[in-house]
Amino acid sequence: MEDHETSGLGATASPLGEPLLTATGKRVVDRDTEAQLPPYRSAGASFSRACLNLTNAVSGVGVLAMPYAVSRGGWLSLALFALVGAVCYYTGTLIARCMRADGSVATYPDVGQLAFGAAGRRTVALFMYVELYLVAVSFLVLEGDNLDKLFPGAGVELLAGYRLRGKQLYIVLAGAVVLPTTWLKNLGVLAYVSALGLVASAALTVSLVWAGVSESGFRGSGNVLNLAGLPTSLGLYFVCFAGHAVFPTIYSSMKNRERFSQVLLFSSALCSLNYGLTAVLGYLIYGDDVRSQVTLNLPSGRLYTKIAIVMTLINPLTKYALLVAPITA
Structure with a gap:
């Protein structure tokens, strides 16, 4: 009995001392502690739906800046990208250990x-x-800016002679469109919205490939390493994986929380593949002429350009509910 009590006290005294892996390679999980975790509203999101939510949370509009990041740091800066992805994955596992x-x-x-x-x-x-509040606001502003460029001069008359026009109108419309997604209290249901965001990200990459094949082709050259541009590249790479604030929310929503590390690994690998593919293709197509957002290099009037712009508009809207979930909770 004394040995059992001493062992229990020792485990309680240093709960964060658990190893990530045992000697046999299996992750250590305290099932009793796991069962006591309060769910996020309505727990029960399956493995696949948790993957959709987490991938959508990590994969963002930062993908548009990936070719520019490579152009600033050179091809070898992609090693920093891999390092940043590994560090962010590891810190995600630390969040799960804390929980x-x-x-x-x-x-x-x-x-x-x-x-x-x-x-x-x-x-x-x-x-x-x-951070989450400002990112949510920036998403609405981004929608207003892009829609105003697509459909300039729009306006509507309201009561008392007040008129909404241009960016203001589109920001209000974007807020009205995204508002119903914030009413979804169950992250399992919200996974369907996340799926739309992943389709938008994939379509954006396809549009970039389409542009390279049909227009300028692939140059196959570029800087190998630019030390002066590495800080810029590093900062943009970190932006791509900045989704940790919603990790606890997604963890708590899962039906089987023991599989969070697998969800994190799958999502990190998928996002890294999409980011890396966009970075390489964008830099191969436009070289050092690539702009801060690769969509700005696409020629106007082309079908693939219109698809890319529409996907850029859809992507932030699908992430909005995930971002504000910790705030509303």
Whole structure:
């Protein structure tokens, strides 16, 4: 009995000391602690739906800047991209370990409290909520800017002679379109919206390939390494994997939380493949002439350009509900 109690106290004293892998290569999971985790609203998202949500959360409009990132740092900067992806995957597994360490941990601020106490909780919550709020606002502004370029001069008369026009009108319309997705309390259902976002990302890459084959072709050259541009490349690579704030939400929504690491691995590999393919193709097509967003290089009036622009509009809307989920919770 004493040995059992001593063992239990030791496990409680250092819950974060668990190894990521045992000697046999199997992950250590405390099933009792796992079962105590409070679900995010309605837990029960399957493995495939969790993969859709997590992949959609990670894969964002940062893909448009990948060719520019390679042009700034050169081909060898892709090694930094691989390193950043590996680091972000590892830190994602650390988040899962933190959530397994204590049955009360269900959000990112809970992780902050577990690590640094009440001050840590307040600090993490402040930065996380501000970041998610600003990203959500930037998505609406992005929609307004792009739609105003596609359909300039639009306007509508409201009551009391007030008129909405241009970007303001499109921001309001984008908000109206995205609002129903924020009512989906179950992340299993929200996975269908995430699937649309992944289709949009894939269509964007296909449009880029289409442009290269039918227009300028592939140059097959470029800088091997540009040390002066590496900081820019590194910053853009980190932006591509900046989805950690919603990891606890997706983890808590899963039916089988033990498989979160597999979900994270699958999503990271899929996003890395899409990012890397877009980076290589964009740089091969446009070389050092590639612009900060590769869609700006596409010639106007072409069908693939229109598809790329529409996919760029759809992509942020499919991520909006995932981003605001921690705030609304």
